[in-house]
Amino acid sequence: MDLSYILNELGEDRATYFNAVAPPIIQSSNFACRTVAEMRFMLQHEAEVHFYSRGNNPTVSMLEQKVAALEGTEHAIAFGSGIAAVAAAVLSQVKAGDHVVCIKKPYTWTNKLMRYFLPRFGVEVTMVDGTDARNFDLASKENTVLYYLESPNSFTFELQDIARVTSYAKGRNICTIIDNSFASPLFQNPAAMGVDLVVHSATKYIGGHSDAMGGIVCGTRERINRIFEAEFMTLGAVLSPHDAWLLLRGLRTLPLRMERVAKTTRQVVAYLQQRDEVAEIIWPFLPEHPQYYLAKKQMRNNTGQFTIRLAAESLEEVERFCDSLQHFLMAASWGGYESLIFPVAASYRDGNFRSSMPFTLIRFYIGLEDPEYLIKDLEQAFTKMKR
Structure with a gap:
Protein backbone atom coordinates (compact mmCIF):
# COMPACT_ATOMS: atom_id res chain seq x y z
CA MET A 1 0.00 0.00 0.00
CA ASP A 2 1.43 3.37 -1.00
CA LEU A 3 2.62 5.54 1.90
CA SER A 4 1.01 8.69 0.50
CA TYR A 5 -2.32 6.88 0.20
CA ILE A 6 -2.13 5.64 3.81
CA LEU A 7 -1.35 9.06 5.25
CA ASN A 8 -3.69 11.14 3.11
CA GLU A 9 -6.62 8.96 2.08
CA LEU A 10 -6.97 5.60 3.84
CA GLY A 11 -10.09 5.46 6.02
CA GLU A 12 -11.26 8.93 4.99
CA ASP A 13 -14.66 8.80 3.31
CA ARG A 14 -14.91 12.53 2.62
CA ALA A 15 -18.28 12.23 0.92
CA THR A 16 -19.82 11.39 4.29
CA TYR A 17 -18.60 14.64 5.86
CA PHE A 18 -19.30 17.31 3.26
CA ASN A 19 -16.06 16.66 1.30
CA ALA A 20 -14.04 18.38 4.02
CA VAL A 21 -10.30 17.96 3.43
CA ALA A 22 -9.57 17.47 7.13
CA PRO A 23 -11.60 14.74 8.86
CA PRO A 24 -14.08 15.89 11.51
CA ILE A 25 -13.87 15.27 15.22
CA ILE A 26 -16.90 13.06 15.87
CA GLN A 27 -17.40 14.23 19.45
CA SER A 28 -20.28 11.89 20.23
CA SER A 29 -20.43 9.28 22.95
CA ASN A 30 -23.43 7.51 21.42
CA PHE A 31 -24.60 6.38 17.98
CA ALA A 32 -28.31 5.75 17.43
CA CYS A 33 -29.96 2.73 15.82
CA ARG A 34 -33.09 2.92 13.64
CA THR A 35 -34.53 -0.52 14.47
CA VAL A 36 -34.31 -3.22 17.12
CA ALA A 37 -32.73 -5.51 14.54
CA GLU A 38 -30.02 -2.94 13.82
CA MET A 39 -29.32 -2.48 17.53
CA ARG A 40 -29.16 -6.25 17.98
CA PHE A 41 -26.57 -6.42 15.18
CA MET A 42 -24.58 -3.57 16.72
CA LEU A 43 -24.45 -5.25 20.11
CA GLN A 44 -23.27 -8.52 18.57
CA HIS A 45 -20.57 -6.87 16.42
CA GLU A 46 -19.43 -3.98 18.61
CA ALA A 47 -15.77 -4.52 17.76
CA GLU A 48 -16.48 -3.70 14.12
CA VAL A 49 -19.15 -0.96 14.25
CA HIS A 50 -19.75 2.49 15.74
CA PHE A 51 -22.17 2.00 18.60
CA TYR A 52 -20.63 3.65 21.69
CA SER A 53 -17.42 5.72 21.71
CA ARG A 54 -15.93 3.78 24.61
CA GLY A 55 -15.65 1.07 21.98
CA ASN A 56 -15.35 2.53 18.48
CA ASN A 57 -15.44 6.13 17.34
CA PRO A 58 -15.19 7.20 13.66
CA THR A 59 -12.31 9.64 14.20
CA VAL A 60 -10.39 7.09 16.25
CA SER A 61 -11.08 4.39 13.66
CA MET A 62 -9.35 6.46 10.96
CA LEU A 63 -6.21 6.61 13.07
CA GLU A 64 -6.33 2.88 13.76
CA GLN A 65 -6.64 2.02 10.06
CA LYS A 66 -3.69 4.19 9.12
CA VAL A 67 -1.31 2.92 11.81
CA ALA A 68 -2.25 -0.71 11.10
CA ALA A 69 -1.44 -0.12 7.43
CA LEU A 70 1.88 1.54 8.31
CA GLU A 71 2.81 -1.50 10.41
CA GLY A 72 1.57 -3.96 7.80
CA THR A 73 -0.97 -5.57 10.13
CA GLU A 74 -4.64 -6.39 9.67
CA HIS A 75 -5.99 -4.23 12.46
CA ALA A 76 -5.14 -1.88 15.32
CA ILE A 77 -6.74 -0.51 18.45
CA ALA A 78 -6.04 2.89 20.03
CA PHE A 79 -5.69 3.72 23.73
CA GLY A 80 -5.40 6.85 25.83
CA SER A 81 -1.64 6.43 26.40
CA GLY A 82 1.29 4.28 25.38
CA ILE A 83 1.45 2.41 28.68
CA ALA A 84 -2.30 1.69 28.48
CA ALA A 85 -1.63 0.00 25.14
CA VAL A 86 1.33 -1.94 26.56
CA ALA A 87 -0.62 -3.06 29.63
CA ALA A 88 -3.68 -4.17 27.64
CA ALA A 89 -1.54 -6.09 25.15
CA VAL A 90 0.34 -7.89 27.93
CA LEU A 91 -2.76 -8.61 30.02
CA SER A 92 -4.49 -10.07 26.97
CA GLN A 93 -1.91 -12.86 26.89
CA VAL A 94 -1.46 -13.87 30.54
CA LYS A 95 -3.32 -15.45 33.44
CA ALA A 96 -2.36 -16.67 36.91
CA GLY A 97 0.27 -19.38 36.72
CA ASP A 98 1.81 -18.14 33.45
CA HIS A 99 5.41 -17.11 32.83
CA VAL A 100 6.70 -14.12 30.83
CA VAL A 101 10.19 -13.45 29.49
CA CYS A 102 10.93 -9.71 29.19
CA ILE A 103 14.01 -7.71 28.29
CA LYS A 104 15.98 -6.03 31.04
CA LYS A 105 15.60 -2.26 31.35
CA PRO A 106 12.34 -1.70 29.48
CA TYR A 107 10.45 1.60 29.67
CA THR A 108 9.97 2.62 33.32
CA TRP A 109 6.24 1.87 33.56
CA THR A 110 6.55 -1.33 31.55
CA ASN A 111 9.19 -2.34 34.09
CA LYS A 112 6.73 -1.69 36.93
CA LEU A 113 4.05 -3.68 35.11
CA MET A 114 6.44 -6.63 34.80
CA ARG A 115 8.18 -6.50 38.18
CA TYR A 116 5.37 -5.44 40.51
CA PHE A 117 1.96 -5.65 38.89
CA LEU A 118 1.96 -9.04 37.14
CA PRO A 119 3.46 -10.95 40.11
CA ARG A 120 0.59 -9.68 42.30
CA PHE A 121 -1.73 -11.77 40.16
CA GLY A 122 0.36 -14.92 39.99
CA VAL A 123 2.28 -14.23 36.77
CA GLU A 124 6.01 -14.92 36.96
CA VAL A 125 8.36 -12.67 34.98
CA THR A 126 11.99 -13.36 34.05
CA MET A 127 14.06 -10.39 32.86
CA VAL A 128 16.83 -11.27 30.39
CA ASP A 129 19.63 -9.59 28.45
CA GLY A 130 17.90 -9.31 25.10
CA THR A 131 21.07 -8.58 23.15
CA ASP A 132 21.52 -12.36 22.93
CA ALA A 133 18.36 -13.86 21.44
CA ARG A 134 19.21 -17.25 22.95
CA ASN A 135 18.45 -15.86 26.40
CA PHE A 136 14.75 -15.85 25.57
CA ASP A 137 14.87 -19.53 24.69
CA LEU A 138 17.03 -20.41 27.70
CA ALA A 139 14.68 -18.61 30.09
CA SER A 140 11.56 -20.30 28.71
CA LYS A 141 9.54 -22.78 30.73
CA GLU A 142 6.61 -25.06 30.00
CA ASN A 143 4.25 -22.31 31.18
CA THR A 144 5.90 -19.45 29.22
CA VAL A 145 3.24 -17.67 27.18
CA LEU A 146 4.85 -14.34 26.27
CA TYR A 147 8.13 -12.79 25.10
CA TYR A 148 8.20 -9.01 25.57
CA LEU A 149 10.63 -6.96 23.48
CA GLU A 150 11.54 -3.27 23.19
CA SER A 151 14.00 -2.73 20.38
CA PRO A 152 15.82 -0.46 20.83
CA ASN A 153 14.97 0.05 24.49
CA SER A 154 14.31 3.36 26.17
CA PHE A 155 17.58 4.78 27.50
CA THR A 156 20.63 2.72 26.59
CA PHE A 157 19.18 1.43 23.32
CA GLU A 158 19.99 -2.27 23.40
CA LEU A 159 18.48 -4.14 20.45
CA GLN A 160 17.04 -7.61 20.12
CA ASP A 161 17.40 -9.76 17.02
CA ILE A 162 13.67 -9.68 16.36
CA ALA A 163 13.53 -12.44 13.75
CA ARG A 164 15.54 -14.84 15.91
CA VAL A 165 13.44 -14.18 19.01
CA THR A 166 10.21 -14.72 17.09
CA SER A 167 11.57 -17.96 15.62
CA TYR A 168 12.14 -19.26 19.16
CA ALA A 169 8.66 -18.07 20.13
CA LYS A 170 6.90 -19.75 17.22
CA GLY A 171 8.70 -23.02 17.96
CA ARG A 172 7.22 -22.95 21.46
CA ASN A 173 3.82 -21.42 20.56
CA ILE A 174 4.65 -18.28 22.57
CA CYS A 175 3.17 -14.86 21.79
CA THR A 176 5.54 -11.96 21.08
CA ILE A 177 4.90 -8.27 21.84
CA ILE A 178 7.26 -5.42 20.97
CA ASP A 179 7.28 -1.73 21.82
CA ASN A 180 8.23 -0.13 18.48
CA SER A 181 7.98 3.49 19.64
CA PHE A 182 11.71 4.22 19.24
CA ALA A 183 11.78 3.48 15.53
CA SER A 184 8.30 4.60 14.44
CA PRO A 185 6.32 2.51 11.94
CA LEU A 186 8.26 4.19 9.12
CA PHE A 187 11.69 2.91 10.12
CA GLN A 188 10.95 -0.55 11.55
CA ASN A 189 8.14 -3.07 11.02
CA PRO A 190 8.38 -5.92 13.54
CA ALA A 191 5.26 -7.72 12.26
CA ALA A 192 7.18 -8.47 9.06
CA MET A 193 9.78 -10.17 11.29
CA GLY A 194 7.18 -12.37 12.99
CA VAL A 195 6.04 -10.31 15.98
CA ASP A 196 2.41 -10.93 16.98
CA LEU A 197 1.51 -7.58 18.58
CA VAL A 198 3.26 -4.27 17.86
CA VAL A 199 2.78 -1.46 20.37
CA HIS A 200 3.38 2.28 19.96
CA SER A 201 3.28 5.24 22.25
CA ALA A 202 1.50 7.48 19.73
CA THR A 203 2.43 10.38 22.01
CA LYS A 204 5.90 10.19 20.44
CA TYR A 205 6.59 10.26 16.69
CA ILE A 206 3.05 9.51 15.51
CA GLY A 207 1.69 12.65 17.19
CA GLY A 208 4.88 14.65 16.77
CA HIS A 209 3.66 17.91 18.31
CA SER A 210 3.84 17.23 22.08
CA ASP A 211 0.16 18.03 22.50
CA ALA A 212 -1.64 14.67 22.54
CA MET A 213 -1.35 11.38 24.40
CA GLY A 214 -2.13 8.03 22.83
CA GLY A 215 -1.17 4.40 22.38
CA ILE A 216 -1.72 1.85 19.61
CA VAL A 217 -1.65 -1.96 19.47
CA CYS A 218 -1.34 -3.53 16.00
CA GLY A 219 -1.88 -7.17 15.08
CA THR A 220 -4.20 -9.62 13.39
CA ARG A 221 -7.89 -8.83 13.41
CA GLU A 222 -8.52 -11.87 15.62
CA ARG A 223 -5.99 -10.79 18.28
CA ILE A 224 -7.10 -7.14 18.23
CA ASN A 225 -10.78 -8.03 18.50
CA ARG A 226 -10.01 -10.26 21.48
CA ILE A 227 -8.31 -7.31 23.20
CA PHE A 228 -11.28 -5.10 22.30
CA GLU A 229 -13.81 -7.49 23.84
CA ALA A 230 -11.87 -7.97 27.08
CA GLU A 231 -9.10 -5.61 28.24
CA PHE A 232 -10.10 -2.60 26.15
CA MET A 233 -13.83 -2.52 26.91
CA THR A 234 -13.37 -3.59 30.55
CA LEU A 235 -10.57 -1.24 31.59
CA GLY A 236 -11.76 1.69 29.48
CA ALA A 237 -8.43 3.40 28.66
CA VAL A 238 -9.96 4.96 25.56
CA LEU A 239 -8.50 7.58 23.25
CA SER A 240 -10.64 10.70 22.91
CA PRO A 241 -11.83 11.74 19.43
CA HIS A 242 -10.02 15.07 19.80
CA ASP A 243 -6.69 13.41 20.62
CA ALA A 244 -7.22 10.98 17.73
CA TRP A 245 -7.72 13.98 15.45
CA LEU A 246 -4.47 15.54 16.69
CA LEU A 247 -2.64 12.25 16.08
CA LEU A 248 -4.11 12.06 12.57
CA ARG A 249 -2.77 15.55 11.95
CA GLY A 250 0.64 14.40 13.15
CA LEU A 251 0.64 11.43 10.77
CA ARG A 252 0.33 13.76 7.76
CA THR A 253 3.88 15.02 8.27
Whole structure:
Protein backbone atom coordinates (compact mmCIF):
# COMPACT_ATOMS: atom_id res chain seq x y z
CA MET A 1 0.00 0.00 0.00
CA ASP A 2 1.43 3.37 -1.00
CA LEU A 3 2.62 5.54 1.90
CA SER A 4 1.01 8.69 0.50
CA TYR A 5 -2.32 6.88 0.20
CA ILE A 6 -2.13 5.64 3.81
CA LEU A 7 -1.35 9.06 5.25
CA ASN A 8 -3.69 11.14 3.11
CA GLU A 9 -6.62 8.96 2.08
CA LEU A 10 -6.97 5.60 3.84
CA GLY A 11 -10.09 5.46 6.02
CA GLU A 12 -11.26 8.93 4.99
CA ASP A 13 -14.66 8.80 3.31
CA ARG A 14 -14.91 12.53 2.62
CA ALA A 15 -18.28 12.23 0.92
CA THR A 16 -19.82 11.39 4.29
CA TYR A 17 -18.60 14.64 5.86
CA PHE A 18 -19.30 17.31 3.26
CA ASN A 19 -16.06 16.66 1.30
CA ALA A 20 -14.04 18.38 4.02
CA VAL A 21 -10.30 17.96 3.43
CA ALA A 22 -9.57 17.47 7.13
CA PRO A 23 -11.60 14.74 8.86
CA PRO A 24 -14.08 15.89 11.51
CA ILE A 25 -13.87 15.27 15.22
CA ILE A 26 -16.90 13.06 15.87
CA GLN A 27 -17.40 14.23 19.45
CA SER A 28 -20.28 11.89 20.23
CA SER A 29 -20.43 9.28 22.95
CA ASN A 30 -23.43 7.51 21.42
CA PHE A 31 -24.60 6.38 17.98
CA ALA A 32 -28.31 5.75 17.43
CA CYS A 33 -29.96 2.73 15.82
CA ARG A 34 -33.09 2.92 13.64
CA THR A 35 -34.53 -0.52 14.47
CA VAL A 36 -34.31 -3.22 17.12
CA ALA A 37 -32.73 -5.51 14.54
CA GLU A 38 -30.02 -2.94 13.82
CA MET A 39 -29.32 -2.48 17.53
CA ARG A 40 -29.16 -6.25 17.98
CA PHE A 41 -26.57 -6.42 15.18
CA MET A 42 -24.58 -3.57 16.72
CA LEU A 43 -24.45 -5.25 20.11
CA GLN A 44 -23.27 -8.52 18.57
CA HIS A 45 -20.57 -6.87 16.42
CA GLU A 46 -19.43 -3.98 18.61
CA ALA A 47 -15.77 -4.52 17.76
CA GLU A 48 -16.48 -3.70 14.12
CA VAL A 49 -19.15 -0.96 14.25
CA HIS A 50 -19.75 2.49 15.74
CA PHE A 51 -22.17 2.00 18.60
CA TYR A 52 -20.63 3.65 21.69
CA SER A 53 -17.42 5.72 21.71
CA ARG A 54 -15.93 3.78 24.61
CA GLY A 55 -15.65 1.07 21.98
CA ASN A 56 -15.35 2.53 18.48
CA ASN A 57 -15.44 6.13 17.34
CA PRO A 58 -15.19 7.20 13.66
CA THR A 59 -12.31 9.64 14.20
CA VAL A 60 -10.39 7.09 16.25
CA SER A 61 -11.08 4.39 13.66
CA MET A 62 -9.35 6.46 10.96
CA LEU A 63 -6.21 6.61 13.07
CA GLU A 64 -6.33 2.88 13.76
CA GLN A 65 -6.64 2.02 10.06
CA LYS A 66 -3.69 4.19 9.12
CA VAL A 67 -1.31 2.92 11.81
CA ALA A 68 -2.25 -0.71 11.10
CA ALA A 69 -1.44 -0.12 7.43
CA LEU A 70 1.88 1.54 8.31
CA GLU A 71 2.81 -1.50 10.41
CA GLY A 72 1.57 -3.96 7.80
CA THR A 73 -0.97 -5.57 10.13
CA GLU A 74 -4.64 -6.39 9.67
CA HIS A 75 -5.99 -4.23 12.46
CA ALA A 76 -5.14 -1.88 15.32
CA ILE A 77 -6.74 -0.51 18.45
CA ALA A 78 -6.04 2.89 20.03
CA PHE A 79 -5.69 3.72 23.73
CA GLY A 80 -5.40 6.85 25.83
CA SER A 81 -1.64 6.43 26.40
CA GLY A 82 1.29 4.28 25.38
CA ILE A 83 1.45 2.41 28.68
CA ALA A 84 -2.30 1.69 28.48
CA ALA A 85 -1.63 0.00 25.14
CA VAL A 86 1.33 -1.94 26.56
CA ALA A 87 -0.62 -3.06 29.63
CA ALA A 88 -3.68 -4.17 27.64
CA ALA A 89 -1.54 -6.09 25.15
CA VAL A 90 0.34 -7.89 27.93
CA LEU A 91 -2.76 -8.61 30.02
CA SER A 92 -4.49 -10.07 26.97
CA GLN A 93 -1.91 -12.86 26.89
CA VAL A 94 -1.46 -13.87 30.54
CA LYS A 95 -3.32 -15.45 33.44
CA ALA A 96 -2.36 -16.67 36.91
CA GLY A 97 0.27 -19.38 36.72
CA ASP A 98 1.81 -18.14 33.45
CA HIS A 99 5.41 -17.11 32.83
CA VAL A 100 6.70 -14.12 30.83
CA VAL A 101 10.19 -13.45 29.49
CA CYS A 102 10.93 -9.71 29.19
CA ILE A 103 14.01 -7.71 28.29
CA LYS A 104 15.98 -6.03 31.04
CA LYS A 105 15.60 -2.26 31.35
CA PRO A 106 12.34 -1.70 29.48
CA TYR A 107 10.45 1.60 29.67
CA THR A 108 9.97 2.62 33.32
CA TRP A 109 6.24 1.87 33.56
CA THR A 110 6.55 -1.33 31.55
CA ASN A 111 9.19 -2.34 34.09
CA LYS A 112 6.73 -1.69 36.93
CA LEU A 113 4.05 -3.68 35.11
CA MET A 114 6.44 -6.63 34.80
CA ARG A 115 8.18 -6.50 38.18
CA TYR A 116 5.37 -5.44 40.51
CA PHE A 117 1.96 -5.65 38.89
CA LEU A 118 1.96 -9.04 37.14
CA PRO A 119 3.46 -10.95 40.11
CA ARG A 120 0.59 -9.68 42.30
CA PHE A 121 -1.73 -11.77 40.16
CA GLY A 122 0.36 -14.92 39.99
CA VAL A 123 2.28 -14.23 36.77
CA GLU A 124 6.01 -14.92 36.96
CA VAL A 125 8.36 -12.67 34.98
CA THR A 126 11.99 -13.36 34.05
CA MET A 127 14.06 -10.39 32.86
CA VAL A 128 16.83 -11.27 30.39
CA ASP A 129 19.63 -9.59 28.45
CA GLY A 130 17.90 -9.31 25.10
CA THR A 131 21.07 -8.58 23.15
CA ASP A 132 21.52 -12.36 22.93
CA ALA A 133 18.36 -13.86 21.44
CA ARG A 134 19.21 -17.25 22.95
CA ASN A 135 18.45 -15.86 26.40
CA PHE A 136 14.75 -15.85 25.57
CA ASP A 137 14.87 -19.53 24.69
CA LEU A 138 17.03 -20.41 27.70
CA ALA A 139 14.68 -18.61 30.09
CA SER A 140 11.56 -20.30 28.71
CA LYS A 141 9.54 -22.78 30.73
CA GLU A 142 6.61 -25.06 30.00
CA ASN A 143 4.25 -22.31 31.18
CA THR A 144 5.90 -19.45 29.22
CA VAL A 145 3.24 -17.67 27.18
CA LEU A 146 4.85 -14.34 26.27
CA TYR A 147 8.13 -12.79 25.10
CA TYR A 148 8.20 -9.01 25.57
CA LEU A 149 10.63 -6.96 23.48
CA GLU A 150 11.54 -3.27 23.19
CA SER A 151 14.00 -2.73 20.38
CA PRO A 152 15.82 -0.46 20.83
CA ASN A 153 14.97 0.05 24.49
CA SER A 154 14.31 3.36 26.17
CA PHE A 155 17.58 4.78 27.50
CA THR A 156 20.63 2.72 26.59
CA PHE A 157 19.18 1.43 23.32
CA GLU A 158 19.99 -2.27 23.40
CA LEU A 159 18.48 -4.14 20.45
CA GLN A 160 17.04 -7.61 20.12
CA ASP A 161 17.40 -9.76 17.02
CA ILE A 162 13.67 -9.68 16.36
CA ALA A 163 13.53 -12.44 13.75
CA ARG A 164 15.54 -14.84 15.91
CA VAL A 165 13.44 -14.18 19.01
CA THR A 166 10.21 -14.72 17.09
CA SER A 167 11.57 -17.96 15.62
CA TYR A 168 12.14 -19.26 19.16
CA ALA A 169 8.66 -18.07 20.13
CA LYS A 170 6.90 -19.75 17.22
CA GLY A 171 8.70 -23.02 17.96
CA ARG A 172 7.22 -22.95 21.46
CA ASN A 173 3.82 -21.42 20.56
CA ILE A 174 4.65 -18.28 22.57
CA CYS A 175 3.17 -14.86 21.79
CA THR A 176 5.54 -11.96 21.08
CA ILE A 177 4.90 -8.27 21.84
CA ILE A 178 7.26 -5.42 20.97
CA ASP A 179 7.28 -1.73 21.82
CA ASN A 180 8.23 -0.13 18.48
CA SER A 181 7.98 3.49 19.64
CA PHE A 182 11.71 4.22 19.24
CA ALA A 183 11.78 3.48 15.53
CA SER A 184 8.30 4.60 14.44
CA PRO A 185 6.32 2.51 11.94
CA LEU A 186 8.26 4.19 9.12
CA PHE A 187 11.69 2.91 10.12
CA GLN A 188 10.95 -0.55 11.55
CA ASN A 189 8.14 -3.07 11.02
CA PRO A 190 8.38 -5.92 13.54
CA ALA A 191 5.26 -7.72 12.26
CA ALA A 192 7.18 -8.47 9.06
CA MET A 193 9.78 -10.17 11.29
CA GLY A 194 7.18 -12.37 12.99
CA VAL A 195 6.04 -10.31 15.98
CA ASP A 196 2.41 -10.93 16.98
CA LEU A 197 1.51 -7.58 18.58
CA VAL A 198 3.26 -4.27 17.86
CA VAL A 199 2.78 -1.46 20.37
CA HIS A 200 3.38 2.28 19.96
CA SER A 201 3.28 5.24 22.25
CA ALA A 202 1.50 7.48 19.73
CA THR A 203 2.43 10.38 22.01
CA LYS A 204 5.90 10.19 20.44
CA TYR A 205 6.59 10.26 16.69
CA ILE A 206 3.05 9.51 15.51
CA GLY A 207 1.69 12.65 17.19
CA GLY A 208 4.88 14.65 16.77
CA HIS A 209 3.66 17.91 18.31
CA SER A 210 3.84 17.23 22.08
CA ASP A 211 0.16 18.03 22.50
CA ALA A 212 -1.64 14.67 22.54
CA MET A 213 -1.35 11.38 24.40
CA GLY A 214 -2.13 8.03 22.83
CA GLY A 215 -1.17 4.40 22.38
CA ILE A 216 -1.72 1.85 19.61
CA VAL A 217 -1.65 -1.96 19.47
CA CYS A 218 -1.34 -3.53 16.00
CA GLY A 219 -1.88 -7.17 15.08
CA THR A 220 -4.20 -9.62 13.39
CA ARG A 221 -7.89 -8.83 13.41
CA GLU A 222 -8.52 -11.87 15.62
CA ARG A 223 -5.99 -10.79 18.28
CA ILE A 224 -7.10 -7.14 18.23
CA ASN A 225 -10.78 -8.03 18.50
CA ARG A 226 -10.01 -10.26 21.48
CA ILE A 227 -8.31 -7.31 23.20
CA PHE A 228 -11.28 -5.10 22.30
CA GLU A 229 -13.81 -7.49 23.84
CA ALA A 230 -11.87 -7.97 27.08
CA GLU A 231 -9.10 -5.61 28.24
CA PHE A 232 -10.10 -2.60 26.15
CA MET A 233 -13.83 -2.52 26.91
CA THR A 234 -13.37 -3.59 30.55
CA LEU A 235 -10.57 -1.24 31.59
CA GLY A 236 -11.76 1.69 29.48
CA ALA A 237 -8.43 3.40 28.66
CA VAL A 238 -9.96 4.96 25.56
CA LEU A 239 -8.50 7.58 23.25
CA SER A 240 -10.64 10.70 22.91
CA PRO A 241 -11.83 11.74 19.43
CA HIS A 242 -10.02 15.07 19.80
CA ASP A 243 -6.69 13.41 20.62
CA ALA A 244 -7.22 10.98 17.73
CA TRP A 245 -7.72 13.98 15.45
CA LEU A 246 -4.47 15.54 16.69
CA LEU A 247 -2.64 12.25 16.08
CA LEU A 248 -4.11 12.06 12.57
CA ARG A 249 -2.77 15.55 11.95
CA GLY A 250 0.64 14.40 13.15
CA LEU A 251 0.64 11.43 10.77
CA ARG A 252 0.33 13.76 7.76
CA THR A 253 3.88 15.02 8.27
CA LEU A 254 5.45 11.89 9.74
CA PRO A 255 7.79 11.16 6.78
CA LEU A 256 9.02 14.75 6.60
CA ARG A 257 9.59 14.96 10.35
CA MET A 258 11.36 11.61 10.56
CA GLU A 259 13.76 12.45 7.73
CA ARG A 260 14.55 15.84 9.28
CA VAL A 261 15.09 14.35 12.73
CA ALA A 262 17.32 11.59 11.31
CA LYS A 263 19.53 14.01 9.37
CA THR A 264 19.94 16.52 12.20
CA THR A 265 20.70 13.75 14.69
CA ARG A 266 23.56 12.50 12.54
CA GLN A 267 25.03 16.01 12.44
CA VAL A 268 24.71 16.55 16.19
CA VAL A 269 26.26 13.14 16.95
CA ALA A 270 29.16 13.91 14.60
CA TYR A 271 29.79 17.11 16.56
CA LEU A 272 29.63 15.35 19.92
CA GLN A 273 32.16 12.76 18.74
CA GLN A 274 34.74 15.56 18.59
CA ARG A 275 34.22 16.79 22.14
CA ASP A 276 36.58 15.70 24.93
CA GLU A 277 33.77 16.32 27.42
CA VAL A 278 31.88 13.36 25.95
CA ALA A 279 33.27 10.04 27.16
CA GLU A 280 30.82 7.85 25.22
CA ILE A 281 27.90 8.10 22.81
CA ILE A 282 25.34 5.31 23.06
CA TRP A 283 23.66 5.15 19.67
CA PRO A 284 23.08 2.01 17.62
CA PHE A 285 23.91 3.80 14.36
CA LEU A 286 27.56 4.44 15.21
CA PRO A 287 29.81 1.89 13.43
CA GLU A 288 31.61 1.17 16.71
CA HIS A 289 28.35 0.23 18.46
CA PRO A 290 28.32 -3.54 19.15
CA GLN A 291 24.89 -3.90 17.51
CA TYR A 292 25.46 -1.55 14.57
CA TYR A 293 24.92 -4.21 11.91
CA LEU A 294 21.75 -5.46 13.57
CA ALA A 295 20.41 -1.89 13.72
CA LYS A 296 21.13 -1.41 10.02
CA LYS A 297 19.48 -4.75 9.24
CA GLN A 298 16.27 -4.18 11.22
CA MET A 299 15.76 -0.42 10.89
CA ARG A 300 15.57 1.62 7.70
CA ASN A 301 17.05 4.76 9.26
CA ASN A 302 18.17 6.27 12.55
CA THR A 303 15.83 8.28 14.73
CA GLY A 304 16.44 11.14 17.15
CA GLN A 305 17.29 9.45 20.45
CA PHE A 306 20.78 8.80 21.77
CA THR A 307 22.53 8.93 25.14
CA ILE A 308 25.89 10.44 26.04
CA ARG A 309 28.13 9.74 29.00
CA LEU A 310 29.78 12.95 30.11
CA ALA A 311 33.43 12.89 31.10
CA ALA A 312 32.43 14.44 34.40
CA GLU A 313 33.84 13.73 37.85
CA SER A 314 31.02 15.18 39.87
CA LEU A 315 27.26 15.55 39.90
CA GLU A 316 27.79 19.32 39.93
CA GLU A 317 29.55 19.21 36.55
CA VAL A 318 26.67 17.28 35.03
CA GLU A 319 24.16 19.73 36.47
CA ARG A 320 26.13 22.75 35.22
CA PHE A 321 26.16 21.34 31.70
CA CYS A 322 22.45 20.51 31.70
CA ASP A 323 21.38 23.74 33.38
CA SER A 324 23.42 25.78 30.87
CA LEU A 325 21.61 24.43 27.82
CA GLN A 326 19.25 27.09 26.50
CA HIS A 327 17.57 25.39 23.55
CA PHE A 328 17.28 21.79 24.76
CA LEU A 329 14.28 21.47 27.03
CA MET A 330 14.71 19.27 30.10
CA ALA A 331 11.66 17.02 29.97
CA ALA A 332 10.38 13.47 29.68
CA SER A 333 9.17 11.82 26.48
CA TRP A 334 10.43 12.54 22.94
CA GLY A 335 9.20 12.52 19.36
CA GLY A 336 7.90 16.09 19.16
CA TYR A 337 9.21 19.16 17.35
CA GLU A 338 11.39 20.24 20.30
CA SER A 339 14.82 18.93 21.28
CA LEU A 340 15.07 17.45 24.78
CA ILE A 341 17.43 16.10 27.40
CA PHE A 342 16.71 13.70 30.24
CA PRO A 343 19.65 13.48 32.70
CA VAL A 344 19.97 10.42 34.92
CA ALA A 345 21.30 12.89 37.49
CA ALA A 346 17.71 14.00 38.07
CA SER A 347 17.24 10.70 39.95
CA TYR A 348 19.64 11.97 42.63
CA ARG A 349 17.62 13.27 45.56
CA ASP A 350 17.56 13.19 49.34
CA GLY A 351 21.25 12.36 49.39
CA ASN A 352 20.81 9.13 47.45
CA PHE A 353 21.24 8.18 43.82
CA ARG A 354 18.16 6.17 42.86
CA SER A 355 19.21 4.68 39.56
CA SER A 356 21.24 1.70 38.43
CA MET A 357 22.71 3.85 35.64
CA PRO A 358 25.68 6.24 36.05
CA PHE A 359 24.78 9.83 36.94
CA THR A 360 26.86 10.95 33.96
CA LEU A 361 24.33 9.63 31.41
CA ILE A 362 22.09 12.10 29.56
CA ARG A 363 19.49 10.99 27.04
CA PHE A 364 19.04 13.34 24.10
CA TYR A 365 16.18 13.68 21.67
CA ILE A 366 16.78 15.79 18.56
CA GLY A 367 13.77 17.65 17.23
CA LEU A 368 13.17 19.88 14.22
CA GLU A 369 15.50 22.78 14.99
CA ASP A 370 18.43 23.65 12.71
CA PRO A 371 21.50 21.54 13.59
CA GLU A 372 23.74 24.62 13.85
CA TYR A 373 21.35 26.13 16.39
CA LEU A 374 21.60 23.03 18.58
CA ILE A 375 25.36 22.63 18.17
CA LYS A 376 25.99 26.25 19.26
CA ASP A 377 23.91 25.60 22.35
CA LEU A 378 25.91 22.47 23.18
CA GLU A 379 29.16 24.33 22.67
CA GLN A 380 28.34 27.11 25.09
CA ALA A 381 27.15 24.58 27.69
CA PHE A 382 30.40 22.60 27.45
CA THR A 383 32.40 25.77 28.18
CA LYS A 384 30.52 26.17 31.47
CA MET A 385 30.70 22.53 32.53
CA LYS A 386 34.13 22.62 34.24
CA ARG A 387 33.80 25.98 35.94
